[in-house]
Amino acid sequence: MAQKQYSKHDVLVIGGGGAGLRAAIAIAETNPSLSVAMVSKVYPMRSHTVAAEGGAAAVINDNDSLDNHCMDTIAGGDWLPDQDAVELFVREAKDEMVQLEHWGCPWSREPDGRIAVRPFGGMTIERTWFAADKTGFHMLHTLFQTFLKHDKVTSYNEWFATTLLVEDGRCQGVAALELQSGRIEIIAANAVILCTGGAGRVFPFTTNGAIKTGDGMALAYRAGVPLKDMEFVQYHPTGLPGTGILITEATRGEGGIMTNKDGYRYLQDYDLGTPLDVTDPDHPVKKSMELGPRDRLSQAFVKELERGRTIPGQYGDVVHLDIRHLGEKKIDEKIPFVRELVTKYVGIDPVYTPIPVRPVVHYMMGGIDTNNYGATSLPGLFAAGETACVSINGANRLGSNSLTELLVFGARVGKAAAQFAMDHPKLDLTAIEKQGEDEQERIARDFIRKGKGTERVATLRKEMQATMEAGAGIYRSETGLIETCNKLAELRERFSDVLIEDRTLTFNTELTSALELDFMIDVALAIAHSALARTESRGSHQRTDHPERNDEQFLNHSLAFQSDGAPRVDYKDVVITRWPPGERVYGRKK
Numbered sequence: 001m002a003q004k005q006y007s008k009h010d011v012l013v014i015g016g017g018g019a020g021l022r023a024a025i026a027i028a029e030t031n032p033s034l035s036v037a038m039v040s041k042v043y044p045m046r047s048h049t050v051a052a053e054g055g056a057a058a059v060i061n062d063n064d065s066l067d068n069h070c071m072d073t074i075a076g077g078d079w080l081p082d083q084d085a086v087e088l089f090v091r092e093a094k095d096e097m098v099q100l101e102h103w104g105c106p107w108s109r110e111p112d113g114r115i116a117v118r119p120f121g122g123m124t125i126e127r128t129w130f131a132a133d134k135t136g137f138h139m140l141h142t143l144f145q146t147f148l149k150h151d152k153v154t155s156y157n158e159w160f161a162t163t164l165l166v167e168d169g170r171c172q173g174v175a176a177l178e179l180q181s182g183r184i185e186i187i188a189a190n191a192v193i194l195c196t197g198g199a200g201r202v203f204p205f206t207t208n209g210a211i212k213t214g215d216g217m218a219l220a221y222r223a224g225v226p227l228k229d230m231e232f233v234q235y236h237p238t239g240l241p242g243t244g245i246l247i248t249e250a251t252r253g254e255g256g257i258m259t260n261k262d263g264y265r266y267l268q269d270y271d272l273g274t275p276l277d278v279t280d281p282d283h284p285v286k287k288s289m290e291l292g293p294r295d296r297l298s299q300a301f302v303k304e305l306e307r308g309r310t311i312p313g314q315y316g317d318v319v320h321l322d323i324r325h326l327g328e329k330k331i332d333e334k335i336p337f338v339r340e341l342v343t344k345y346v347g348i349d350p351v352y353t354p355i356p357v358r359p360v361v362h363y364m365m366g367g368i369d370t371n372n373y374g375a376t377s378l379p380g381l382f383a384a385g386e387t388a389c390v391s392i393n394g395a396n397r398l399g400s401n402s403l404t405e406l407l408v409f410g411a412r413v414g415k416a417a418a419q420f421a422m423d424h425p426k427l428d429l430t431a432i433e434k435q436g437e438d439e440q441e442r443i444a445r446d447f448i449r450k451g452k453g454t455e456r457v458a459t460l461r462k463e464m465q466a467t468m469e470a471g472a473g474i475y476r477s478e479t480g481l482i483e484t485c486n487k488l489a490e491l492r493e494r495f496s497d498v499l500i501e502d503r504t505l506t507f508n509t510e511l512t513s514a515l516e517l518d519f520m521i522d523v524a525l526a527i528a529h530s531a532l533a534r535t536e537s538r539g540s541h542q543r544t545d546h547p548e549r550n551d552e553q554f555l556n557h558s559l560a561f562q563s564d565g566a567p568r569v570d571y572k573d574v575v576i577t578r579w580p581p582g583e584r585v586y587g588r589k590k
């Protein structure tokens with residue numbers, strides 16, 4: 001580097017979504033004199049959190065209890081969530097939601113002024129708070145405006161973190177690419193928090209925005225931190241064919257039903273594994289089988305497809321999500337965005353015509369292994385939000401737990417990282433400056449100057465996504481997974497010959513796509529190898545060659561470590577406090 005270039009902060013947050021903003025606010029509240037920096041590859045309001053529609057779960061009414069929320073989360077996650085984490089999550093959820101209202105979030109209300117809650121998949125009692133069907137938008141706005149009130153925050157918007165700087169066994173900052181200038185700069189910090197979101201883009205058909213490429217997971221993995229439970233990938237049962245745009249679960253929460261080609265509510269034929277064997281015929285679970293957990297609903301689609309009972313369409317087979325019986329007034333009041341999306345992107349009005357839907361990759365249950373304060377095994381490195389795995393989501397996340405997770409664990413990680421920064425004030429700036437120079441050289445050598453490469457980013461990405469869907473999709477088997485692992489190893493190899501034709505420095509999107517693909521291949525390898533090693537079926541991980549859950553061998557979290565060649569997969573115990581493993585039973589079974 002010709003000239004010394006670095007900036008220094010007490011705590012650095014990477015990611016401006018719900019988790020990152022909540023963490024940054026918590027740091028400022030813990031100690032207003034700490035300098036906080038936020039690096040985000042897009043402007044914070046463009047983070048994926050903004051796309052969340054349905055709602056955020058927290059116990060609020062008298063018919064509910066913290067234990068109920070725990071039980072739904074644990075059984076929904078097929079006994080893989082850590083129960084101590086779930087207990088503190090449900091306990092701290094309500095205060096966070098009320099806090100958000102005090103900061104300005106317009107939660108929808110009942111006519112008498114109480115907070116309105118809607119039913120959600122896998123939740124046996126209505127506890128999902130919402131702001132119409134733009135919950136994520138309102139939450140992110142509220143957090144962003146609160147974040148901006150603090151004086152000692154610096155934003156690095158449209159900066160792309162490329163590597164973590166680790167010295168003396170401690171994370172001391174990041175190297176980041178300023179997208180506008182193409183310059184790599186070092187941002188030193190006493191503590192770093194990764195809030196970089198999920199990785200749905202490793203699959204071809206996803207609800208996830210184009211920026212969800214698992215960058216933070218790969219950054220931590222490369223620094224020696226394991227990725228936990230990566231085999232658990234959530235398919236949402238109702239994506240719009242072609243675009244993958246999500247039709248929120250709130251649509252079913254408000255009474256939408258799912259039908260096959262014969263107009264038959266096919267879910268009644270499947271075991272949906274809802275935790276309570278509900279006897280009350282008017283109970284929402286009993287009345288609406290559409291509110292079973294997402295993994296079971298997505299698996300039921302595949303079975304219907306195999307039985308020839310789905311509807312062929314331009315983008316593959318679909319089933320119908322029918323909301324016509326709700327009537328125009330309720331649709332416009334409760335789920336107006338659904339009507340807007342379907343009208344715009346499918347060209348039909350769901351008030352009069354059923355919506356074509358199919359399962360779509362939606363959420364990563366797995367992620368960076370952290371403790372309940374968001375700390376990783378690398379001192380000074382923390383993580384929260386979808387990129388992290390605490391774990392409260394286990395083998396299958398319940399809809400609406402994730403937005404609340406951003407708040408609860410965003411706040412926790414912010415406090416913990418602030419404390420760490422205060423306790424560890426010294427940094428080795430000379431050493432990390434040298435690392436920054438090396439990083440600049442690496443990008444120039446391996447990407448920009450290369451020019452001689454033959455492999456196109458788009459081709460490699462397409463092949464990666466295709467093999468992930470083929471081998472690591474809704475149903476998996478040893479043969480398919482081995483093929484996927486081999487294909488990914490081949491892609492990793494071919495990536496070293498990647499071609500970047502665009503040599504300009506300003507907003508070089510070919511370069512950022514290549515950096516993202518590099519991260520995604522690591523994430524894909526961790527998913528496929530963890531899935532191969534788990535020879536049982538649990539939650540979203542269904543092995544056709546091992547159809548049963550095997551608690552004796554696999555009531556534990558997988559940990560994928562980067563190593564030379566294939567990732568090394570190890571395990572650690574699940575924390576069980578009060579709920580011994582049981583069956584995911586549902587009243588209806590055929």
Ligand SMILES: Cc1cc2nc3c(=O)[nH]c(=O)nc-3n(C[C@H](O)[C@H](O)[C@H](O)COP(=O)(O)OP(=O)(O)OC[C@H]3O[C@@H](n4cnc5c(N)ncnc54)[C@H](O)[C@@H]3O)c2cc1C
Pocket residue numbers: 014015016017018019020039040041042043044046047048049050051052053054055056057135136159160161162195196197198207208209211212215216246248362363384385386387399400401402403404406
């Ligand atoms: C369409 C959709 C609907 C959803 N609906 C719901 C719902 O109703 N209820 C619910 O509970 N959950 C829902 N979810 C899930 C939930 O919204 C997400 O899990 C959550 O918002 C993720 O938040 P996050 O803060 O972890 O990350 P994100 O909001 O994804 O933010 C990630 C941030 O990291 C930054 N970043 C990433 N990589 C880099 C890098 N290399 N350098 C710099 N910055 C980087 C990005 O710029 C961004 O600011 C939904 C998800 C989707 C996709």
